Amino acid sequence: MTHRINSFDEYKEQYEKSVTNPESFWAEVAETFSWYKKWDQVLEWDFRKPAVKWFKNAKLNITENCLDRHLETRPDQTAIIFEPNDPEAPVQKFTYRELHLAVCRAANALKANGIKKGDRVCFYMPMVPELAIGVLACARIGAVHSVVFAGFSAQALADRIKDASCKMVICSDFNNRGAKHIPVKNVVDDALKMDCDSIETVLVHRNTGDGIEWTEGRDKWWHEEVDPQSGDCPAEVMDAEDMLFILYTSGSTGKPKGVVHTCGGYMVYTTYSFKNVFQYREGDVYWCTADIGWITGHSYIVYGPLAAGATTVMFEGVPTYPHAGRFWEVVEKHKVNQFYTAPTAIRALMAFGDEPVKKYDLTSLRILGSVGEPINEEAWNWYHETVGNKGCPIVDTWWQTETGGIMISGLGGLSPMKPAHAGYPLPGVQLCLVDNEGVEIEGNDVEGLLCVKFPWPSILRTTYGDHERCRTTYFAMFEDKYFTGDGARRDENGMYRIIGRVDDVLNVSGHRMGTAEVENAINEHPKVVESAVVGYPHDIKGQGIYAYVITTEEVSDEDAFAKEVRDVVTREIGPIAKPDRIQVVSGLPKTRSGKIMRRILRKVASGDTSNLGDTSTLLNPEIVEEIKSGAKQ
């Protein structure tokens, strides 16, 4: 396939072209895909509404592009390598022909169970091939998938099912994750007790074979529904702007947002960015360690790599099971060429030293990728020196659920690299930095709020069921710009360094979480009156969660109380949102207008109390001393 940039000069040329004539640039890229009907117009947009249409009136099916068209050129090439949690368990491989067949069967099973174009199907599953197959089966028939990370609680799952009025949930019986054995179907059963009236069917994939509860009429086995189906399932003709999926993500308010991506632009952009950032070549084996429950898994395990005809690895396990060398063992085993992971995993493995890395032959590695949060210099250097043996370029890829694909990154091996800097925008991505008033900050060696001033093909189209929320969150802050919520620096050479969120969003181990979301969960504890949550620097997680809690009565056993609070958060959201530190306080620092002054709470949480800044506007300045003296370290 064409459109792989081959030098930094070529990148500059392409970038220039993408800015001066975006429509012809993207039309040329889009020409390399298969469409039932081409577009009448490449782009129509208005950020004020927002309304963005790419490839207007074009018709396609993304699975034709991920599967069918490869049947002519690479039917016997491996599409997916599945590496199970247990290293002794057999590896499963699907060629493009086999994957096509599996997807068609699953698609027919969905149809047989009443799923039609436009219906929403929720997934709550481990990283097994059936997850990728199920997602593609939805896309095949035009159903909209909403994958919920299987670490979320029953409550969080129920909220997401209800928000999208899903008709079906697809889950597994149990999950194996490291040494853990997680009763997933059980969580689904609990969620469905919480008024999820829209659900008609629960399709259960037999993963471990352990006993589960069964609701006759509602629950069905995946293998019984899928296996007898025909392997012929014509792809539904989709408009380029028809919905492909919903993926929930946290914002600064308590309620997660259903970010909506559509078929045409998302396909074009994820494929284009995949090939260029990872410099994917025919025959390469590519591995992204993310979970398909996050956007990284959607775009860079499933859609981008498969549309590009790549071999993509799916890993069920965790980095440290059964030992801290597991990632490297898998790299050696499958001769992985591109490896894409998160800084939190790198930091966690770095703590085990070089020895678990050095045990394995990593000479197949050509490109290393990072995503999810800023990568600190120490982790960057270890990744580069120990894992990459100084011979593999690192691509530090900045992007978001809302952007659908990678926005800022080096192109593996072509672009200049600088630790902790994501680098330059991809072709088609027109960035700008603005000040608090929205005035653009020109020139280099400057810092500001990161915005994008022109649409790229995989920009979010709406937030499900609430378009106004999409407008106010992303497009109303600054006129005619998409606001990312991140602050960034542009260095003297124009390279971007992401500083982090400027809103009330935490980034814990690369997972986004709104402070309000965690506070709402903590407030469910019967003894909690009010709480405030902030992030603080954490060696492994990047950010840890620090919670300040006001209680109805005095707490005699703080440890026992902290455990109760963590249990409540686990129940409401999931274990990833558990506060690391919990401090009981008698009040929170508030301004006269009643706003919590988080600046002070952040400073105390990070142990930096020497200069708390101006506290004179506080309604209750005396509380600051109490908070300082009781700080948890």
Ligand code: 6R9
């Ligand atoms: C893909 C993904 C998005 C937020 C984003 C930013 C942070 C992601 C980053 C990064 C610095 C990187 N982020 N990649 N920060 N350098 N390479 O992670 O999507 O879960 O929506 O998170 O993550 O703060 O705004 P999502």
